[in-house]
Amino acid sequence: MSRVRLYDLGCGYRAGDKGNISDVALFAPDPEVYELVRAAVTAARVKEHFGGFVTGAVERYEAPNVLALNFVLHDALGGGGPRSLRADNLGKTLGGALVRLEIDVPAALADRRAPTPDVGWAVEILSRIGR
């Protein structure tokens, strides 16, 4: 068994807010990884991963129709959007923070790595405007 980050396994993410709750969705790339994360990424594991960022409970829900797990992080936004002192007062970046989590995977998946973003088009645009 090797430890691999969820992001390197191909998982996607999106986070949203409701009051002081952060809802973080985790999307698997295929059924095989979905079953892996379903077994490994428990509510307790996620609670531990976020440490002091999340002072309340963590609940987990399954959405197998879209190969996703949905995590509800209670007391996770420093009091909620308009009350929070955090720069990311809505927790928009907590999805990315989730896929940093590492899980044990079989040897066949051990070498999986996230692709390198190709932003050549952006560099080209910026060079055109003189940057």
Place this chain on the structure above:
Amino acid sequence: MGVRIGGGQGFYGDTPRSVAGLLDAGVDYLCLEALAELTLAILQKDRQRDETRGYTRDLPAYLAAALPAVAAGKTKVITNAGGINPTAAARAAIDTAHRLGLSGITVATVLGDDLTGRLDAIAGQAELRHLESGAPFADFPAPALFASAYLGARPIVDALAAGADVVVTGRVADAALFLAPLVHEHGWSFDDWDRLAAGTLVGHLLECSGQSAGGNLSRDWWTIPRPWDLPYPIAEVDGDGSALITKPPDSGGRVSFDTVRHQLLYEVHDPAAYLSPDVVADFTSAHFVDEGDDRVRVTDVRGGPATATYKALLCHHAGWAGEARIAFSWPEAAEKATATAAIFAERVRGAGLPVDEWHFELWGVDALGGPTVPATTAEVPEVMLRAAWRCADARTASLVGREMIPLTLSGPPAGMTGMGRGAGAPSELLGLWPTLVDKALIDPHVTVTLEEVR
């Protein structure tokens, strides 16, 4: 025959330029979702300064783009841009029509979501509790700066049935804005749970504008075509509740299974029981087929009976915040920033300024990731310290910020201040207090009024 709905706005501050693309592609209804939780707080501050405000100020810009098509009978507009003052928003809509020289447009105003003035009466008839903590209403830090119930689709359906071309509401649940025209056009009944669930799911997919067309897509975001020309989504919904999610042709962006599933779970708690005012929708029942060419088919959505309550959001004053930033470069950037945070806090204590809450972030280290960032011994090339604090009053919050400024010369070496609010105006913090209210206490107060632009 499918009903085509465009999701033209996802929040207050979104771009009215989206409207042209949707209208060119042809939509029977243009739904403009303008209200996040935070938005009501912003509008509340706006109304505090000026009683004629309290709706989203960009509404006239959206309507200027849409009303010519409305007057031509090509589309209708449904929006919750009324915020906490739908009457003023409807007035702005009528003024916009006049300014464009348009007539024959009927504007409907939905009222009854605003509970601010009758909160105590409601609390006397029902046991209000904080939705999260369970705290009783007696613990609510009065006064309520706003209190709004999330209404459902019914009053909008009533407005459309009465001939409205433009429907302006206050706090209506986001997805209900999109469900309403489907109920109206397809004649769905309010106990046809599967169809109400399907319409609610479609509304949820459209309510955040660009987010289902490639915006905020994780992973291969860099492959989105022409992301500066990201279109807003369109749903074509049949009478049986099945729907096609797509986008205007010849635009950038992407609609795929992946972009749609990202939005499906956005701001959702239990996807098998998505609570809306009109239905409890099971998002896990939906079947998605990516047909290619930016077309995703959604079928088989199931739902169950709506609950007996509306969600309501109450807002209260929660103190004053200040913020300052100071940047450091190599060497010892992170250590200098850490030391500066401590020196700053000690200076504030020495000045006798009471701070109720401190918050420090090291940008470039772990400001965003916090405890999820693996510990490292690597040197960081530069770090920005962001300090934020909460005080009981605005003056104290402002004076605290002053204590950062001398550190430019009197702190660890080569700190650069002047980025951020520093000793600038402190900002008011607002607490949100979500609760549930019996529908029977709300519904009798919901009204729909129509006015024709002449």
